[in-house]
Amino acid sequence: MTFSSSQQIVLASGNLGKIKEIQAILATHRIVPQSVFNVQEAEETGLTFVENAIIKARNAALHAQLPAIADDSGLVVDALKGEPGVFSARYAGLGASDQDNVTKLLQTLEGVPDEQRTARFICVMVFMAHAEDPFPVIAQGVWEGRILHHAVGTNGFGYDPVFWVPEYNCASAELSAAIKNSVSHRGQALTGFTQIIKARE
Ligand code: IMP
Numbered sequence: 001m002t003f004s005s006s007q008q009i010v011l012a013s014g015n016l017g018k019i020k021e022i023q024a025i026l027a028t029h030r031i032v033p034q035s036v037f038n039v040q041e042a043e044e045t046g047l048t049f050v051e052n053a054i055i056k057a058r059n060a061a062l063h064a065q066l067p068a069i070a071d072d073s074g075l076v077v078d079a080l081k082g083e084p085g086v087f088s089a090r091y092a093g094l095g096a097s098d099q100d101n102v103t104k105l106l107q108t109l110e111g112v113p114d115e116q117r118t119a120r121f122i123c124v125m126v127f128m129a130h131a132e133d134p135f136p137v138i139a140q141g142v143w144e145g146r147i148l149h150h151a152v153g154t155n156g157f158g159y160d161p162v163f164w165v166p167e168y169n170c171a172s173a174e175l176s177a178a179i180k181n182s183v184s185h186r187g188q189a190l191t192g193f194t195q196i197i198k199a200r201e
Helices: 016-025 049-064 085-090 098-108 177-183 185-200
Strands: 008-011 030-033 068-077 118-128 137-147 163-165
Touching: 008 016, 008 049, 016 030, 016 185, 049 068, 049 085, 049 118, 049 137, 068 085, 068 185, 118 185, 137 185, 177 185
Parallel strands: 008 030, 008 068
Antiparallel strands: 068 118, 118 137, 137 163
């Protein structure tokens, strides 16, 4: 057993949506945002999603002295050699809005034909029983699609309006939250992650 059920787990995020989603699945544990323990956000210095997720989980576990969960996600575009990647949230610069990032992406891909606009959303979730945990739980989710030429739809966030989803033939921002969660990178990572965690309890 890695940790006992009913124990608190600190989440290295202040995102209410993520907290609710994870709490609903890990119902026997109390998921508490790191802000409750005055944990400062870790600097995301990793070059990969998995490195950044580990950095965030370790920081939360260390400062809250509790088991910790963190995730890191972003968009990988083939024609841009993987950019924006771990820089997805700050693609158009520090403090950039979703709109700024989408505009920069569309401008950078101007003239690139459909078949070369392949891309995927990645999500990595990490659980660490404590800050020195040498065997963290790591689950990854990948959602394949293409980058559209124009923004469409109003649901979701980030790059959803320019991410074309082949299985539904629409932009991710045109999907309901329930459908998106059932197929998305985050949904996949969360499912795999909770299966491993429950097996370790
Ligand atoms: P975070 O690490 O989960 O906060 O996400 C990093 C960035 O990746 C976000 O700010 C978005 O720009 C992008 N991103 C991650 N997941 C999604 C998604 O499901 N839809 C749209 N954009 C996403």
